[in-house]
Each structure stands twice: as structure tokens, then as C-alpha cells.
Amino acid sequence: MAVRPIRMYGDPVLREMCQPVTEITPEIETLVVDLIDTMRDAQGIGLAAPQIGVPVRIFVIDLSATDAGEEPLAFINPEILRADGEQNGDEGCLSFPDYFDKIVRCDRVTAEATGIDGHGFEVEGMGIMARALLHETDHLNGVLFIDRMSKFRLRLAQGRLRKLKRSTEEDLGENG
Ligand code: ZN
DSSP states (O other), rough: OOOOOOOTTTGGGSOEEEEOOSSHHHHHHHHHHHHHHHHHTTTSSSGGGGGOOOOEEEEEEOOTTTTTOOOOOOEEEEEEEEEEEEEEEEETTEEEEEEEEEEEOOSSSEEEEEESSSSSSEEEEEHHHHHHHHHHHHHHTOGGGGGGSSHHHHHHHHHHHHHHHHHHHHHHHHTT
């Protein structure tokens, strides 16, 4: 169990197409626990494996944001089955500290995945949960929420994003 460093925008791992999980090994179990620990530490509602530097198809979502008392849920090899409706609201990402912007997303989403117990499950989410399912699934395909922003909003944010990217690239350069 460990909190791992969160990779920031500009880190190339965030743009990788993540690989499917073929077997739930002890390493995968540890990765899931670390994802949950890291998400909680950062007070996020979702976190995808590439965000801690591992390009595999896993994310976790903290359902307590929507359903009180629920434990965080791990999604292994998730697929979006249905997505409809529309919502426009503020969205953020732990790889973009203190940055939120308006993103249009579907409002009702059904996803299926394998759980950490190896069994398949299906969830339907609305509102913030639908947004989280789409956001985290995007991460597994190297897609970031800024890619979903309107051209106008992206233009407004450009200076800030460029600065974050440059500072990440500098950090990566220093650390080898
Ligand atoms: Zn994110």
C-alpha cells in the first residue's frame, strides 16, 4: 500500500494507449490498492493507472462522492456500453492541479468492467458519476479532458497549460 506520485500534464505516459490486463496478478492487486490510496490522498474522485505511470487499462472511482458509504471501485478493462444525454459542467483532473474548466459530456453512462475479484460487473452512472466514467476511460486511451474542451476555452487556457507542460518536462529532464 502506497501513495505514488501523480504524473502531471506533459508526462508522455498520459498520452499512451494503455494495455489490457490479461490476468489479475499480485502486482495488479497492489496497483489497484495504490491507485485507491493515491486518489484518496489527493482527494480526487477518480484516478487512472497511467496517472501513476503504469499504462494498463485500470481506473478507480470513489463512489462515496455520489452514494454515501460505498467503497472505491476498481474498473479493470472497462468498456463504455451506452452514453446519452448531455451535461455541461466544471471538470478537473489530478494531472492538472487546481485547474477546472467547462466540458460537455454525456449525462447517463453505462460501463462494464472486471472487478478486483475477477468478476464482471456493470454500473450505470448519472451526473458526476457519468462524467467520471467517461473521463477515466479517456485516460486509458491517452485522451485528456483538455482534448474535450471547446476550441474557445482551450485558447483561453493555452498559456496556463503550456506553463504546466513545460514545468513537467523540466522535472522529467532533471530526474533522468
Ligand atoms: Zn484525469
